[in-house]
Amino acid sequence: MARTRLNPRLAKLNRTYTTEEVARLYNLSRETVRRWVRFAGLHPIDGRRPTLIHGATLQTFVAARREAAKRPTPAGRLHCFGCRAARRPALRMADFHPSRGRGAGNIRALCETCGGVMNRRARWEAVPVILPGVEVRVMEGEGRIAERPTPPATVAFNEDENP
Ligand SMILES: [Zn+2]
Structure with missing residues (x-):
């Protein structure tokens, strides 16, 4: 993965980018950029279409991501971009949130x-290893919690460490 080598400074501070332009700038798929916006905390300027991202926001996001990639996250924790x-x-x-048609998905939690x-x-198989002792609800689709169409199933993993 080239992710760790993304250069934050490719983004110009004083312009805005569409997701397509971000993808081209960093040589990523548009799907990756959309995932950044939906799940990884890359905030667009507003909720309008097309999605526009400010260059300064993009620089900060890519820099934080590169920094996070250098340090592995210990079991039971997730990386918080705020902290x-x-x-x-x-x-x-x-x-x-399982991705459609694949065994993978997104874990989402509050810091x-x-x-x-x-x-x-x-x-999904890796979730108990990543978050031992954490109660994980399986959500339908990739929608936000408030938009979920059906009540989620609840799965509790055994804690493999003593509190
Ligand atoms: Zn935090």
Whole structure:
């Protein structure tokens, strides 16, 4: 993966980018950029279409991502871009949003320190290893929690460490 080598300074501070332009700038798929916006905390200027991202926001995001990639996140924690550190999920709870037609999905939890949303791509089988002792709800589709169409299934993993 070239992710760790993305250069934040490719983004110009004083312009805005569409997701397509971000993809071209960093030689990524548009799907990756959309995932950054939906799950990884890359904030667009507003909720309008097309999605526009400010260059300064993009620089900060890519720099934080590169920094996070250098440090592995220990089990039981996810990387919080707000804290710029590995944090435990608040209330030991997380959601898993499976991607359609694949065994992978996104883990989403709230940071217990700042309350920000933390995300991580993972295969479902890896979730108990990534978050031991955390109650993980499986969500339908990749929608936000508030938009879920059906009540989620709840799966509790055994804690493999003593509190
Ligand atoms: Zn945080």
